[in-house]
Amino acid sequence: MKHHELLELEYLSKTYDEANIPLYLSYPVSSWWKTRMDERMFVNEYSTTDNPFLYFHFPYCRKACFYCACYKAVSDDKHKNDIYIQHLEKEFLHKLALLEISGFKDVKHLHWGGGTPTHLSLTQIDKIFNATCRHISFAHEDASSISIEAYPDEKDISYEKLKLLKDIGFNEISFGIQDFDKRIQKVINRDTQENSVRKIVGMSKELGFRVHVDLCYGLPFQGQNELENTMKTVISMEPDRVALFTYAHYPLSFPLQRQIPSSSIPNSFIRVLMSKSAQDLFLEHGYHKVGYDHFVKKGNSLHQADTGKKVVRDFMGYSVENRKQFMGFGHAAISFLGKGFFQNLLSLEDYYTAVSESRLPIEGKMGHILSQDDELRNKLIQQQIMCEFAINLSDIENQFNIDFRSYFKPELNRLDSLRDDGLVTYDDSNTITLTKTGRYFARHVAKVFDKYC
Ligand code: SF4
Structure with missing residues (x-):
């Protein structure tokens, strides 16, 4: 890697440290x-x-x-x-x-x-x-x-x-x-x-x-x-x-x-x-x-x-x-059914007690039902950003019947600084693409659209 590329990567990795950024294995992430x-x-x-x-x-x-x-x-x-x-x-x-x-x-x-x-x-x-x-x-x-x-x-x-x-x-x-x-x-x-x-x-x-x-x-x-x-x-x-x-x-x-x-x-x-x-x-x-x-x-x-x-x-x-x-x-196992996340009991003892009493062994307050806004952001974060490395605006607009630019106005304002740092490009009026370097920081791009974090 050339010297200036190394310097750029050093700047980006310090500015966009991934240490406290979710892996986005789910959206919303389970802590929410x-x-x-x-x-x-x-x-x-x-x-x-x-x-x-x-x-x-x-x-x-x-x-x-x-x-x-x-x-x-x-x-x-x-x-x-x-x-x-x-x-x-x-x-x-x-x-x-x-x-x-x-x-x-x-x-x-x-x-x-x-x-x-x-x-x-x-x-x-x-x-x-x-x-x-x-x-x-x-x-x-x-x-x-x-x-x-x-x-x-x-x-x-x-x-x-x-x-x-x-x-x-x-x-x-x-x-x-x-x-x-x-x-x-x-x-x-x-x-x-x-x-x-x-x-x-x-x-x-x-x-x-x-x-x-x-x-x-x-x-x-x-x-x-x-x-x-x-x-x-x-x-x-x-x-x-x-x-x-x-x-x-x-x-x-x-x-x-x-x-x-x-x-x-x-x-x-x-x-x-x-x-x-x-x-x-x-x-x-x-x-x-x-x-x-x-x-x-x-x-x-x-x-x-x-x-x-x-x-x-x-x-x-x-x-x-x-x-x-x-x-x-099983103990602590997660289910995602319909639009709902359910988490089984985190204590092995509690799990045994619930199962022995023929109760569903789920943690009471550790679930989530996706709202329409969650579903929209779930698709944007987990599908488009984390899998395809590109946000297709009209795809989201058609599926969720929104105007992308007004719905995500604050997020797009925040995304401008990531664009200035070369992590994303606005290719045309319809696509925001993560650059080759931006892909290493995909979780930061995702976080811009995370309503909970
Ligand atoms: S503690 Fe058990 S589950 Fe965790 S990494 Fe080691 S072997 Fe795997």
Whole structure:
């Protein structure tokens, strides 16, 4: 990169530090969900939902990674997972009864996330999969993705476990790697060995899984060299898809992060440089960039969807269009049905109590029903800015029957300073486009249109 380009990037990364900007995995972002939700609203919103994607949450992990902001619990006691899956099955059956349905038909996507779902034993996996999936019929094999998140560690993953997962129907596996560097792993309390991961990825491919990998930039003591070494190792394993998430350091909200010295977090300039060099490296190795932070091999369903403008920003990062609506099961799981966000109880104890009493285990005041203004901004932020990097004014005007320039007058005034800094261009009267550099700051462009932040 030329000297003046570096200086420009340094200025921009300091002016537009992403540290406190939402990832826009939803709009409004979950910290703004304050509506009291109940069973009646759940049933009502489901009645307008078409074929939701199903999500099952498994909170137990072998140990806690200090950077992690997921809803998880730490235990090596297999009995705890026995108790958990009993409640998960009960919640699943309760929801079927509440919705007066015998099951879910033509399901195109089902995902097990966590926590660490691969921390379950073979018997537990078999038991909970069969207990729930006897009420689920899947769409044709080619159209379905049945996916699972995994910690790539031989303590949790064996050939037998992978084979069982494949035999019962899973076809996508997503390995959280983050970074292979030993010093970084020590600080974040992880222990991911390159040899083990290579072996596990190899077995997964041999069994026919589509392999996805999650990496992270902005970790403590991480620099361009560490990330580049990790990426090269990952590229040599040829995953179908890589998600490169940014680490968000919020020690006040996530107590475990207090174990990480704040001074070890790379500054905004280094983070932008890492994001840029990651992009260059993946493109150089034949990957296609989807949205803000995903890289896929050509032919991957996400690549096909991206070329047809059918990618959506969601809690999984980026997905194909038909994952827009989803129903979550388990501790802290989120559902988006009709126009409503529902969040399951965040305390595992409260979740067990509610399920045992045959109540819908949702947090009372942690939901949200989209207003027309939310829907409009949701499309603008999550679809146009975060996926397509361009705002199509007439598209929004036609769909929502508004005059864009008067509806968004204050926002357009604020956007002028981003235009002056070269992050967006006003191409013609109809389109606002994020520039090549502006794409690194897409979340800042989105924030201009966020009514809540
Ligand atoms: S990163 Fe994954 S394995 Fe680590 S604590 Fe979080 S959910 Fe568990």
